[in-house]
Amino acid sequence: MKCVSGKNSYDSEEVAKEALIQNRIRFNHRKGSGPINIYECSDCGAWHFTSTGVEASFLNDDEVVKRVEKEIRLRDWADEFN
Ligand SMILES: [Zn+2]
Structure with a gap:
């Protein structure tokens, strides 16, 4: 479904939440940006x-914060070998 806003659309709150967490991991935004x-x-x-x-x-939930930090660490570690 295409929105007039031109933004990516997510079907449900749960899907959008997970996508936002993945976005934070992928781009490693500084706090308050992105x-x-x-x-x-x-x-x-x-x-x-x-x-x-x-x-x-939810971005400040312990579980989410730990997951984001861990994923970023793993990714940076992998990048060193590329
Ligand atoms: Zn929309």
Whole structure:
């Protein structure tokens, strides 16, 4: 489904959350930069990222923080051999 906003669309909150976490891992954004939250779109009904407003609280969950740090460490470690 294509949205007038031109943003990537995610079917559910859960899918959008996971995609946002993966995005943080992939781009290793500094705190407060890059997409920081998700929202349900009033145009298309799907979920999108936003980089404005308040940071999503789930990004600060212990489990998520640890996972992001671990994935980034693993990736950086792999990069050294490329
Ligand atoms: Zn939309």
